[in-house]
Amino acid sequence: MIFEKELxxxxxxxxxxxxxARILTMETQDIIEGELWVQDDRILYVGDGKNVDSVxxxxxxxxxxxxxEIDCEGNLLxxxxxxxxxxxxxxxxxxxxxxxxxxxxxTKQVFPIEDKMDGEMIYHLTKLAVLEYLTSGIxxxxxxxxxxxxxxxxxxxxxxxxxxxxxxSGQEGFEKSLKEMESYYLKFNHDDPLLSFCIGFHxxxxxxxxxxxxxxxxxxxxxxxxxxxxxxxxxxVEGCKGRHGxxxxxxxxxxxxxxxxxxxxHCVYLDDEDMEIFRRRGLxxxxxxxxxxxxxxxxxxxxxxxxxGINVAIGTDGPASNxxxxxxxxxxxxxGLAKLREQDASAVDAWEVLKMAxxxxxxxxxxxxxDVLAEGKLADLIMxxxxxxxxxxxxxxxxxxxxxxxxxxxxxxxxxxxxxxxxGKFADSYDVEEIYRKANExxxxxx
Amino acid sequence: MIFEKELxxxxxxxxxxxxxARILTMETQDIIEGELWVQDDRILYVGDGKNVDSVxxxxxxxxxxxxxEIDCEGNLLxxxxxxxxxxxxxxxxxxxxxxxxxxxxxTKQVFPIEDKMDGEMIYHLTKLAVLEYLTSGIxxxxxxxxxxxxxxxxxxxxxxxxxxxxxxSGQEGFEKSLKEMESYYLKFNHDDPLLSFCIGFHxxxxxxxxxxxxxxxxxxxxxxxxxxxxxxxxxxVEGCKGRHGxxxxxxxxxxxxxxxxxxxxHCVYLDDEDMEIFRRRGLxxxxxxxxxxxxxxxxxxxxxxxxxGINVAIGTDGPASNxxxxxxxxxxxxxGLAKLREQDASAVDAWEVLKMAxxxxxxxxxxxxxDVLAEGKLADLIMxxxxxxxxxxxxxxxxxxxxxxxxxxxxxxxxxxxxxxxxGKFADSYDVEEIYRKANExxxxxx
Numbered sequence: 001m002i003f004e005k006e007l008x009x010x011x012x013x014x015x016x017x018x019x020x021a022r023i024l025t026m027e028t029q030d031i032i033e034g035e036l037w038v039q040d041d042r043i044l045y046v047g048d049g050k051n052v053d054s055v056x057x058x059x060x061x062x063x064x065x066x067x068x069e070i071d072c073e074g075n076l077l078x079x080x081x082x083x084x085x086x087x088x089x090x091x092x093x094x095x096x097x098x099x100x101x102x103x104x105x106x107t108k109q110v111f112p113i114e115d116k117m118d119g120e121m122i123y124h125l126t127k128l129a130v131l132e133y134l135t136s137g138i139x140x141x142x143x144x145x146x147x148x149x150x151x152x153x154x155x156x157x158x159x160x161x162x163x164x165x166x167x168x169s170g171q172e173g174f175e176k177s178l179k180e181m182e183s184y185y186l187k188f189n190h191d192d193p194l195l196s197f198c199i200g201f202h203x204x205x206x207x208x209x210x211x212x213x214x215x216x217x218x219x220x221x222x223x224x225x226x227x228x229x230x231x232x233x234x235x236x237v238e239g240c241k242g243r244h245g246x247x248x249x250x251x252x253x254x255x256x257x258x259x260x261x262x263x264x265x266h267c268v269y270l271d272d273e274d275m276e277i278f279r280r281r282g283l284x285x286x287x288x289x290x291x292x293x294x295x296x297x298x299x300x301x302x303x304x305x306x307x308x309g310i311n312v313a314i315g316t317d318g319p320a321s322n323x324x325x326x327x328x329x330x331x332x333x334x335x336g337l338a339k340l341r342e343q344d345a346s347a348v349d350a351w352e353v354l355k356m357a358x359x360x361x362x363x364x365x366x367x368x369x370x371d372v373l374a375e376g377k378l379a380d381l382i383m384x385x386x387x388x389x390x391x392x393x394x395x396x397x398x399x400x401x402x403x404x405x406x407x408x409x410x411x412x413x414x415x416x417x418x419x420x421x422x423x424g425k426f427a428d429s430y431d432v433e434e435i436y437r438k439a440n441e442x443x444x445x446x447x
Numbered sequence: 448m449i450f451e452k453e454l455x456x457x458x459x460x461x462x463x464x465x466x467x468a469r470i471l472t473m474e475t476q477d478i479i480e481g482e483l484w485v486q487d488d489r490i491l492y493v494g495d496g497k498n499v500d501s502v503x504x505x506x507x508x509x510x511x512x513x514x515x516e517i518d519c520e521g522n523l524l525x526x527x528x529x530x531x532x533x534x535x536x537x538x539x540x541x542x543x544x545x546x547x548x549x550x551x552x553x554t555k556q557v558f559p560i561e562d563k564m565d566g567e568m569i570y571h572l573t574k575l576a577v578l579e580y581l582t583s584g585i586x587x588x589x590x591x592x593x594x595x596x597x598x599x600x601x602x603x604x605x606x607x608x609x610x611x612x613x614x615x616s617g618q619e620g621f622e623k624s625l626k627e628m629e630s631y632y633l634k635f636n637h638d639d640p641l642l643s644f645c646i647g648f649h650x651x652x653x654x655x656x657x658x659x660x661x662x663x664x665x666x667x668x669x670x671x672x673x674x675x676x677x678x679x680x681x682x683x684v685e686g687c688k689g690r691h692g693x694x695x696x697x698x699x700x701x702x703x704x705x706x707x708x709x710x711x712x713h714c715v716y717l718d719d720e721d722m723e724i725f726r727r728r729g730l731x732x733x734x735x736x737x738x739x740x741x742x743x744x745x746x747x748x749x750x751x752x753x754x755x756g757i758n759v760a761i762g763t764d765g766p767a768s769n770x771x772x773x774x775x776x777x778x779x780x781x782x783g784l785a786k787l788r789e790q791d792a793s794a795v796d797a798w799e800v801l802k803m804a805x806x807x808x809x810x811x812x813x814x815x816x817x818d819v820l821a822e823g824k825l826a827d828l829i830m831x832x833x834x835x836x837x838x839x840x841x842x843x844x845x846x847x848x849x850x851x852x853x854x855x856x857x858x859x860x861x862x863x864x865x866x867x868x869x870x871g872k873f874a875d876s877y878d879v880e881e882i883y884r885k886a887n888e889x890x891x892x893x894x
Contacts (some may be wrong), residue, residue, distance in 0.1 A: 324851030404771030
């Protein structure tokens, strides 16, 4: 297995000055016209760029040497998007099996191929996903897939911020996997600043009550949140009621799973009592409208979540069920599907959606330093090309982003102070064509 | 009013040889690996590029002089997308009024501004829309807006293929407008090869029975198809039943409106009898899923249309109600919403959607020479960048296009044998920043 040189080796302690920018910090809807300075991995300054001497003085930095001064030409800087639920390695199965009923898709197409995938394959396939995240301005992912070690390696090699969670499952004999999860939890929360790990398991319908109890115990041991697939389909919720006499949310809560927070992916079928548990426990909903649409799962009650003050973040889900990793498509779907569901064109406005894709994602993923653009925050940010016809006229920039934005507007993606994608080109350290070649070779070998 | 020099003046009789291409002709799902030759405004050859001597011989051309030979690097050539329903001039109102109930949106925001718009404004705003169509690989539009003369001028100046139809409306005193429509019909079907004009009117709910009858008469006079907004909302259909005792489709058919074909925009609420009329008359449905979603109008029964063999094309609708002009988003929504509506992940497969966006659009718009890539057809084509992560691995190129494609994949857009957009740059003859400036100035002056 060949690992690329770590990006940071060639790209350490870079200082960037972005000027002539519009800046949407996401603290408020106001657009600042000015400058943003990055020192190493952090934001040093956000402001109008005036009285710079006093800024220098305040920061006590003397004269900073800029490695690059970037003229933003009036384009927009904003926090990168947080993809709060994905299975990156499933790039392999993009367009491999579509337009099939859900059960046929899973049992005849997805599972047989996944059985043959190994860690090295998932390393390469995760790298392919990272390329796509960068084109969509996604600067952090919440990933659940089969081989955490090689997923972590792929993300570090590519410079991607990655919160992993476990896809732990099984009716019996899960103790070994549980220990493994604990070792990942202990390792990946200290290994690299780009990585973290969250306690989790696949879903109620692939777990025994004992497994769920053991996960809850671990959550208590570390006073840690737990995430899992939750109420994705009507069938799942009805199945759980049959097995346990209550909805998955109530089951989990009754077992103490959410005593230290966390939340669920999908959450299409939550009833009022479930939502009340979410509210009371401060849990996050991670909605996945692209996947819920393509797999015909249904439309999540986003308006209700917001009315109850529940934190809603957005995920793409994996590329086998979506099939792309595109936060612009997800943002439009969040509001569009809510409008259809409520039969109300005013449901879930654009600003709420933009918060979901940024600030709320950071909250769900335990990444408070990535939520807004402000002094001291991590430099995980993107530049949006406003000199494109779909961003004109500039009646309302946040609405333009949500209702007419596309990947084509992503002019630059920076993670941890490193520019990984700019003007349609990826970082020099990536061998992009080799990543494509590998992905095609792997699917060829598994067919 | 300043008109740009016509593009064709500087770009006449260009011969292009595209080689090293993948070609999806849309005649079948097969991908040809080979070459595509363009002479002036037509496709001269599509094939594997082998035995070129015999091809030359067959075409009796001697040795063609290529103005440009373009290495496609394995990227995909396919027919351009047909946007079969739009109001280009409404770029003005993009993100001007959103997240409002439909009636407030129309009466308090859209209508008051539209009352103040004039032909010159619509000229500039249409040019802004054309820029966006090009970024999405859209090579022909079916436009209905206020000032056909300046819309035609904008499209010719930009090199855009445009079928216009009339937004004729009014309870009384429509005779003048009707005569005007006839004059446009006679003028724009002979004026310029990029232009055509179709008989039409705004909608049942803004027309008297007399107006509809007069339009039907004109359709009979010219043996011509008619298009109109149709069954967009439940309210509209119920209102029509109240006014006329029958659905809009039945009303129109009873008045002879569809004796020579045509069809409807939106068609969200058609019942079985309406669909039977569509089938029998060979009418086209133009579906507008982005707009129907954002305005909470509902989900059209696309699966039913297909089962009945009705021609379904796709439109973006205008940018005030969508808010972007992006065929990739529309394509995903067509299939995604059908899957949700039918609760069936196998509903409306990707290939059907790709046909709607190309071949079926050409049929609805009366542009048979733009439907597929074949010898003798018009050179309205696009190049899709397959060297992007969202197009990898290449398990299935048509599915990749529909499920994970985005504007970012559009590497080139050619209309009538002219390259108007390539590698993120527009034709040199456009003053792009001036178009943006104008749009912002106009909205500033009308607020």
